[in-house]
Amino acid sequence: MEILRLEGVTVKFGGLVAVNKVDLHMDQGEILALIGPNGAGKTTLFNLLTGIYSPTSGTVFYKQQPVNKLKPYERVDLGIARTFQNIRLIKNMTVLENVLVAHKGCNSESVWRSMFLTSKTKQQRQNVVADCMEVLKIVGLDSKIDELAGNLPYGEQRLLEIARAMATKCRLLLLDEPAAGMNSQEKKQLVDVIRNLSKTYNVEILIIEHDIRMVMSIADRVVVLEHGEKIAEGIGPEVQNNPKVIKAYLGEDI
Numbered sequence: 364m365e366i367l368r369l370e371g372v373t374v375k376f377g378g379l380v381a382v383n384k385v386d387l388h389m390d391q392g393e394i395l396a397l398i399g400p401n402g403a404g405k406t407t408l409f410n411l412l413t414g415i416y417s418p419t420s421g422t423v424f425y426k427q428q429p430v431n432k433l434k435p436y437e438r439v440d441l442g443i444a445r446t447f448q449n450i451r452l453i454k455n456m457t458v459l460e461n462v463l464v465a466h467k468g469c470n471s472e473s474v475w476r477s478m479f480l481t482s483k484t485k486q487q488r489q490n491v492v493a494d495c496m497e498v499l500k501i502v503g504l505d506s507k508i509d510e511l512a513g514n515l516p517y518g519e520q521r522l523l524e525i526a527r528a529m530a531t532k533c534r535l536l537l538l539d540e541p542a543a544g545m546n547s548q549e550k551k552q553l554v555d556v557i558r559n560l561s562k563t564y565n566v567e568i569l570i571i572e573h574d575i576r577m578v579m580s581i582a583d584r585v586v587v588l589e590h591g592e593k594i595a596e597g598i599g600p601e602v603q604n605n606p607k608v609i610k611a612y613l614g615e616d617i
């Protein structure tokens with residue numbers, strides 16, 4: 364089943380066309396990689412999906428509904444969540460607290476109800492913590508819940524960001540260069556985490572990544588942008604062997 368569709372989407376910043384008439388789709392449970400050289404329009408596309416920008420023309424459909432006009436928080440409610448190129452954790456809060464504040468269930472508890480801890484409220488709280496612990500276990504941070512986020516090694520901070528995005532109960536997870544700055548061991552762990560999340564929650568994952576080896580090992584399909592235009596799309600080997608891609612981005616060493 365199709366979850367996401369972009370039809371002829373263009374984003375202009377004044378005279379600069381950052382995304383140019385891009386058509387794109389994602390199916391349920393798919394891991395799609397978005398690659399391309401610097402300035403190709405990848406992050407702009409993420410900002411478009413999360414509602415930071417509106418398309419200059421074209422339409423974004425999520426679950427068959429046009430979402431062009433929805434605000435960022437309305438898109439989170441629909442199930443779209445993201446991580447950023449630069450880590451944005453609350454560094455003086457613990458690992459568990461960082462995930463708890465993102466959990467949908469945390470926001471639904473009214474002040475009034477929390478003053479009177481009914482058994483229902485207690486149960487809801489336990490469920491929220493259990494949800495957060497489940498996702499922390501998948502990213503491998505369940506033994507570090509009381510550590511301050513700022514004290515975690517870099518690779519684990521990135522994993523915590525992913526856990527926090529998942530705690531919003533998202534259906535579509537957007538990962539913006541999640542492996543940036545990671546060593547090869549951390550990258551291997553990240554690949555396992557992404558596969559596990561995909562399998563456990565059957566979410567769609569759209570990933571921007573410069574590490575081509577990682578992209579080819581994890582993505583069901585790859586879309587390549589250059590100067591805002593989609594120049595190729597397909598499964599790994601098709602894209603790797605596409606002359607346009609080799610010329611534009613991958614270089615001879617692929």
Ligand SMILES: Nc1ncnc2c1ncn2[C@@H]1O[C@H](COP(=O)(O)OP(=O)(O)OP(=O)(O)O)[C@@H](O)[C@H]1O
Pocket residue numbers: 376379380381399400401402403404405406407408
């Ligand atoms: N808010 C903005 N205002 C003006 N120009 C912008 C803005 N955001 C992005 N751009 C321009 O749009 C183009 C696409 O940028 P974008 O950040 O989407 O590329 P990218 O593929 O994510 O690059 P990178 O891999 O370096 O992160 C670039 O030329 C960039 O300078």
